[in-house]
Amino acid sequence: MTWIAIKQFVSKACKFVVDQWLFFVAAVIGVFGIFLGSRGSKAKEVLEIRNKAEAEEREARKRANERSEQTMLILNEKMEDLNEEERQAVGELLKNNTEEFEAKVIENRDKPLSHIVGELAAKHDLTKL
Numbered sequence: 001m002t003w004i005a006i007k008q009f010v011s012k013a014c015k016f017v018v019d020q021w022l023f024f025v026a027a028v029i030g031v032f033g034i035f036l037g038s039r040g041s042k043a044k045e046v047l048e049i050r051n052k053a054e055a056e057e058r059e060a061r062k063r064a065n066e067r068s069e070q071t072m073l074i075l076n077e078k079m080e081d082l083n084e085e086e087r088q089a090v091g092e093l094l095k096n097n098t099e100e101f102e103a104k105v106i107e108n109r110d111k112p113l114s115h116i117v118g119e120l121a122a123k124h125d126l127t128k129l
Contacts, residue, residue: 017024
């Protein structure tokens with residue numbers, strides 16, 4: 001009697017699996033997807049890299065602002081010694097070549113500003129001083 005019950009149960013189970021095969025395939029794919037998705041989560045590492053990059057960017061902006069402030073202080077101190085034509089050349093250089101002008105002012109802070117402006121004006125074919 002037990003053998004007949006087992007045979008009947010297996011027969012009904014096979015019929016159910018054949019009729020509902022799509023459900024079982026979806027369940028297997030879902031379990032497999034969960035298994036693959038939970039392995040190797042890199043979220044924490046990505047967050048650390050992002051925070052590090054943001055900190056570096058803030059530091060770079062801070063240095064750039066300090067450099068600009070330093071350049072403007074040097075420039076303001078030395079602008080009083082220039083005549084009107086030289087001041088116009090400085091304004092034109094600042095307008096067109098800000099980064100290069102700031103770098104030159106910082107590098108050559110011991111030289112007169114008119115000398116720096118003359119070099120850059122000659123380089124960029126502006127009014128030669």
